[in-house]
């Protein structure tokens with residue numbers, strides 16, 4: 001086995017530097033409020049904790065950069081192949097992709113605070129490209145922690161919400177012939193289905209199940225976690241990725257049970273405990289392969305009584321992924 005810090009050392013030329021990207025965007029789904037999450041997380045002290053308690057130097061957005069400025073103005077954004085707000089989501093994620101790429105090129109860990117999960121189209125494409133350039137064509141692995149698989153194509157989606165489709169675009173399973181609707185994604189920005197692992201699934205659409213099956217995608221559902229325990233599931237998930245691959249962790253807060261994270265747009269009962277979520281983040285940190293994390297789908301305006309709990313849970317997940325709880 002290569003020494004655990006090799007990947008991080010090779011890629012993160014500045015391991016104590018964080019590129020923070022705060023994305024106030026909600027256009028990948030229909031409920032307002034998820035755009036307020038980055039501010040809520042920052043106001044709760046997240047960045048200060050990373051700086052002060054964990055000793056990171058922060059770069060990038062110290063407050064929220066308005067991604068809504070990148071939505072094309074004065075042009076209608078009609079549904080296309082059933083997708084809602086396709087031009088807006090495409091334009092925002094394209095800009096986000098280049099901002100993430102710029103941070104990653106500096107050799108920094110990139111932490112993105114969403115926003116809805118459609119923003120992963122930008123973050124993961126930016127990381128995939130930066131890693132390929134810096135590590136001689138190497139692919140990144142993605143650990144997608146979520147109640148949902150978010151791998152609908154426009155054709156299999158019932159809702160038309162693009163936050164249910166990012167993985168289909170990122171893997172090239174969803175094709176597009178429109179430059180202005182994700183046609184900007186080039187092969188060097190895509191990920192391989194073989195290096196994708198899901199954890200926490202429990203609400204997967206019928207068409208998505210077929211996509212997972214047909215592509216042999218590794219997925220650990222809540223059923224698997226109940227059967228094997230989170231410890232064994234993490235061993236299996238990380239073994240699938242291997243020790244020589246950089247990891248992007250995309251964490252949807254709805255992977256947690258609504259008891260811990262009620263303020264989210266598509267809550268599903270029967271989820272992870274906060275401790276299980278933290279444990280996932282700790283295990284990925286411990287590999288020395290983690291190079292980027294997204295935290296998405298915190299919506300402070302839903303279930304307002306639970307908003308501070310959800311924000312606190314989100315802060316905890318990020319701190320764990322950045323090494324807080326390990327001795």
Ligand SMILES: NC(=[NH2+])NCCC[C@H](N)C(=O)O
Pocket residue numbers: 116117118148150152157158159160161163164165203205252254266297
């Ligand atoms: N990122 C999320 N919370 N996604 C929920 C997706 C729900 C459903 N599968 C859909 O495609 O609409």
Ligand SMILES: [Mn+2]
Pocket residue numbers: 146147148252254255266297
């Ligand atoms: Mn989800």
Ligand SMILES: [Mn+2]
Pocket residue numbers: 117146148150163252297
């Ligand atoms: Mn999601």
